[in-house]
Amino acid sequence: MHDLINDLAKVVSGEFSFTLVGNYSSKISGRVRHLSYATTDYDALDKFEGIDKAQVLRTFLPLSHRRSSRVDSKVQHDLLPTFMRLRVLSLAPYQNVVQLHDSIGRLKHLRYLDLTATPLKKLPEFVCSLYNLQTLLLDSCMCLVELPNSIGNLKNLLFLRLHWTAIQSLPESIVNLSNLHTLVLSECKNLTELPTNMGKLTKLERLTDFFVGKQGGSGIEELGKLKNLQGELRIWNLQNVFLSQDGETAKLLDKQRVKELELSWAGDTEDSQHERRVLEKLKPHKDVKRLSIIGFGGTRFPDWMGSSSFTKIVFLKLKGCKYCASLPPLGQLVSLKELRLEAFDLIDVVCPELFGNGDSKIRILSFEDMKEWREWNSDGVTFPLLQLLQIRRCPELRGALPGHLPALEELCIDRCPLLMTSLPRAPTIRQMELFDTSRSVQQTKYESGMLSLMVQKFHSQNSPLQGIEHIGVSTTLGKIEVHCCDSLKLFQPKSFPNLEIVENCYIYLLFC
Structure with a gap:
């Protein structure tokens, strides 16, 4: 059926569409309106010989x-200006398009201009x-630092994408783009504020990033x-909100239609109570699905964080909240599947109240850079x-992890030197990574076949695996990696009683 539809499309498009393969442009009809072609390392002008016959060309699409890929400069200078009815133009794959030729400005019917990943430094007026x-x-014009001051003249512009550019500021006239539907500013690392009166863009439905001005x-x-607004929204520089x-x-x-929300503060706070009041006022709609709070300077989270009204949250990330001495109770977030906690300087105990009593529905759980975290108390909580x-990087964490993780497939313990006293029973484990530790795994039995094992920077004469009984009844281990370890004693034959095949084995900087 797919082939029939494809054949039908070719018949319908007929002589109005042409795909250039190799150098067969001489076959092009003067009635062709849409041209696409496969690029090469260098597309010379003669590749397009005969295309100038297509005076009604609407689409030029590599x-x-x-x-x-690189393109002959004469394509810009001499070829493209002949297509005065062009609607769609892309120069996206070409790495030598450092500037646009003036002739592009004469393509008055142009609707769509794609300059993605070109090395432009400035968009011409x-x-x-x-x-x-x-x-x-x-997107990905990493050398682009500014837009023309007159960009507000593009009254019909609907979509403007600036993802991963070096833009430092947006022109004031951008607020005159009264029909703008989408403005993508993600990964614009040099951008710190937006022009005044952004609220004039009342037709905007997608704004990825909003920077609060100081x-x-x-x-x-x-x-x-x-x-x-809908979809994703990141709000930066909330420290610039002076009145709560x-x-x-x-x-x-x-x-209601904003489904992914990130709230971010920068720098140290001078008033933790003020920041808490600000966050209290930034309560999102109950239909939000993904929520991140970064750099919050309050001492505790507002009450809405654990509210049962947020029945659709599946992802929660709390990062850099270094003055918080407690975590919010999240047991009522009934749809939560992924929880990431990073860089809490004052948290020393993770209590059962974080997850609520009974069976947690979390599938992905990550702790990073918890400098004072010493104990994980999971009494009364299970993670089925x-x-x-x-x-x-939790240097003070010690003791045991939850005893039974029946669905666990991947375990990573990285730079937690005091933790490695016991690992959970995990019958479905497929991948284990142990980084920079000096303690051995104790009293642990794995019954399934593990596919990947990585050990890095183990500093002991004992094996980190000495307490593991039977890593897999499978006879095949997909990959073993050993990085910067003191001794090959870390691999004892008794830990691999059934192992016959190791498909990939990598040993780096081993100090025997």
């Missing part, structure tokens, strides 16, 4: 998975005279005017669905 332009793609830029109240009641003006509680457990 197709490539290459990252280092003449692009802003392309009044019919609806889509402008600049004095001159957009205040958080501008978010409240953007009533149609201003947090309520963002109207996050009304943004937990598949991935990561504990990284």
Whole structure:
């Protein structure tokens, strides 16, 4: 059926669409409207010989998975200006397009311009005279530092993507893009604030990142005017919210279609109570599915964090909340599947109240950079669905992990020198990673076939696996990696009684 549909599409498109394979452009019809072609390392002008016959060409679209393609400069200078009816133009794969030729500014019918991953440093002003332009793609233009001041002239622009650019600021005129539907600013590391009056973009449905201005830029109240936002939203620089009641003006509680929300503070706080009040006012809609709170400077989380009304949250990340001495009770988040806790400086005990009593539905659980964490008390809590457990850089953690993890598939313990007294019973374990430890695994039995085992920076004459009985009844271990360990004694034959085949074995900087 797929082949029949494909054949039908070719018949319907007929002579109006042409895909250039190799150098057969001489076969092109003068009636062709849509041209696509496979790029090579270097696309010379003669590759397109005869294409100038297609005076009604609407689409010029290179197709490539290459990252280092180059194009003859004459394609920009001489060929493209002949297609005055062009609607769709892409120069996306070309790594030598460091600037656009003035002739591009004469393509007045252009609707779609894709410059993704080109090394442009500056978008020329003449692009802003392309009044019919609806889509402008600049993703991964890592050298691009600014947009033209007149970009607000593009009244018909619907989609503007600036993901992973070096943009330092946006022109004030951007708020005049009254029809803008999508503005992607993710991974713009140099951007710290947005122009004033961003709330004028009332048709905006997708805004990935909002930067709260300190004095001159957009205040958080501008978010409240953007009533149609949906999808993902990251709010940066919340330390610039000077009045706690201003947090309520963002109207996050009304943004039902925002499903992924990240709230982020930067720098040290001077008033932890103020930050808590701000977060209290930033309560999201109950339909949010993914929530991250980064750099929060309060001493405790607001009450809404553990509210049973958030029945759809599946992902929660709390990071860099270094003044919090307690974690919020999350047992009422009935849909929570992934929990990540990072960089809590004052937490010394993880209590059962974090997960609630009974069976937790969490599938992925990660702890990182918990400097003072000493004890994990899991009394009364079970993790029947937990598949991935990561504990990284928790130097004071000791004692035992939860005793039975029946669904666990992957376990990573990284730089937790006091923890390795016992590991959980995990009949479905497939991958184990032990990094930078000096203690051995004790009294642990694995009954399933493990596919991957990695041991790195083990500093002891004993094996880290000496207490493990029967790593797998399987006769095959997919991969063993040993990095920077003091002795080959870490692998004792009794730990692998059935092992016949190791498919991949890597040993790096072993000090025998």
